[in-house]
Amino acid sequence: MPDPVHVRELAADDLDAAWELGRFAFGSDPQRPAHATATPAGLTRYGAFDDTGRLVGKAVDLHHDQWWSGSAVSAADVAGVAVAPEARGRGVARAMLTALLCGARDRGAAISALYPTVAAPYRACGWETAGVLRTVDLATALLPRHRPAAHLVVRAGTAADLPAVAALYERVTRHRNGMLTRRGELFDVFTADRGLPGDGLTLVKDDGDLVGYATWQRGRGYGADSVLTVDEALAVTAEAARELVGVLASWASVAPTLRLCPFDGDVVGLHLPLESAREHERDLWMHRPVDxxxxxxxxxxxxxxxxxxxxxxxxxxxxxxxxxxxxxxxxxxxxxxxxxxxxxxxxxxxxxxxxxxxxxxxxxxxxxxxxxxxxxxxxxxxxxxxxxxxxxxxxxx
CATH class of the missing domain: 3.30.1050.10 (SCP2 sterol-binding domain)
Structure with missing residues (x-):
């Protein structure tokens, strides 16, 4: 019979042990980042302890909201689940996830999503596969280029443009299902420094209104293996999408590969040669009701x-x-x-x-x-x- 574990919310004094547990589980860099032992609002950390008081498991409830057909639904999105190797297969993860669901329900959460490293333990606890976040590579030279539209303004963005970028993201995503709202205390922490989310931000404006944007990471070098990583490219008009794709295509001489996550049915994706894409990475995600x-x-x-x-x-x-x-x-x-x-x-x-x-x-x-x-x-x-x-x-x- 498995040894019993005690599950509770982690306190500040537990965070060093939680970092070490996660570092071994996920093979993280030994250099501890500042946020690893911070206690930001908008998340709840759970830990499982054996009868000696040793931390043998951890899990995090991220207090997200998800868009579902125009309504923001409170979510308990799960991350950072790790179990000490000596305690695996003994019901530790199940005990933690049970406590997490109870706590999430008490705080008003309705649904939950997670990205599993292995699906079976989460299936046993009621989560099921609901989709895949795909990252693909495209030959930058294959992207179409169009004559720039005279009535559109394309320029580099600054930190001052981030509120408009957030508003356009919401305009694109709020009528869909499952997308994070990117609102709330946890996202306030992420955006506190108001810096750009990557190396660059490209904006497309129509009569002063933002109608498209792309955030990107330049990467290193300019040879055959150079990659431009597009973190996000969204638009609300076909003309704006063409402008963004044209800007991305202009990198072909120094970044032969474009890496991005295609978004089903998005305006920008309709202007990309996705039939030529090669899959770079795929991250399965799972869903579950909390209440x-x-x-x-x-x-x-x-x-x-x-x-x-x-x-x-x-x-x-x-x-x-x-x-x-x-x-x-x-x-x-x-x-x-x-x-x-x-x-x-x-x-x-x-x-x-x-x-x-x-x-x-x-x-x-x-x-x-x-x-x-x-x-x-x-x-x-x-x-x-x-x-x-x-x-x-x-x-x-």
Whole structure:
């Protein structure tokens, strides 16, 4: 039987041990950065301790908000999960994640996302794969170049332009699902110095209004292996996207490779030769409800979607989610109401995550064994839970 562990929030005195645990787990540089032992607002650190008081595990709840069809939904995004090698396989991660979910629910979180180094332990705790953040390489010389539009102004940005950049990011992302709002105390810490987020910031303006931007890292050298890394390139008009792509194309002689994360359906991506892209990196991300009733009521829903469906939900780790619920969606709002009895549809919490994030239709969830239904009952009724399209993430954490 596994040795019991005690899980609690980490105090300032615990942060040196937490840094060392993370350093060994992730192979970090031995030089400790200043933020490793800081205590910024907007996150909660959890630790698991054995019966001698030794720290054997850690996990961080990032107090993010995510956009879901125009509404900001409180999230407990998980990062920095590490378990000492001698304590692995003994239920330490499960104990920490259970405590994290309880604490997140108490502070009002509705949903959770994470990037796993290995998916199985998180699947066992109710998270399920919902998408991939892809990083690709493009030959810079393949990018199209257009004659600059006379009515657009293209210039280098400064720190004074960052509020306008943040407003344009929100304009692009708030009607989507899953994107971080980049608001709140944690992001206030990141932007406190008001410096540029990379080596350069390129802006496109139309009659004084920002309509596109790109942030980028120049990298080193100018030979065949030189890479220009585009951290982000977003636009709200096709003309602005063409201008940004033209600026990026101008680097071809000194940075033959362009590295970026394509954003499905984004205006800039529609002007890139992505058919020629080579995958550089892929980061799988997973999703989970913290509080299913809150997850449904807090998000936005497509105004044209209407329906009602009953479902019995099973969530062994977060028992407050378990039970029989009636989902009602109408006029851009949704609600889960507890009802008595057993429904004809029985859904595992991982299936809820897949449906909510738009990662799979109900029939596929049933084929995966995460949704069970009585004979003659169409599982597609639960597609109502996934209305609004697939979730995406642009931020790694």
């Amino acid at each position: 299913v009733a809150r997850a449904v009521s807090a998000r936005g829903w497509p105004a044209h979607v209407r329906g009602t469906v009953d479902v019995t939900l099973v969530d062994p780790l977060a028992e407050w989610n378990s039970g029989t619920w009636r989902l009602t969606v109408a006029e851009g709002a949704g609600e889960l109401t507890r009802i008595s009895g057993e429904a004809d549809l029985r859904l595992d919490v991982r299936g809820f995550a897949l449906l909510y994030a738009g990662a799979a239709p109900a029939r596929s969830v049933a084929q995966a064994g995460l949704l069970h239904h009585a004979a003659g009952v169409d599982p597609a009724a639960l597609d109502l839970l996934g209305a609004g399209g697939p979730a995406q993430l642009l931020d790694y954490f």
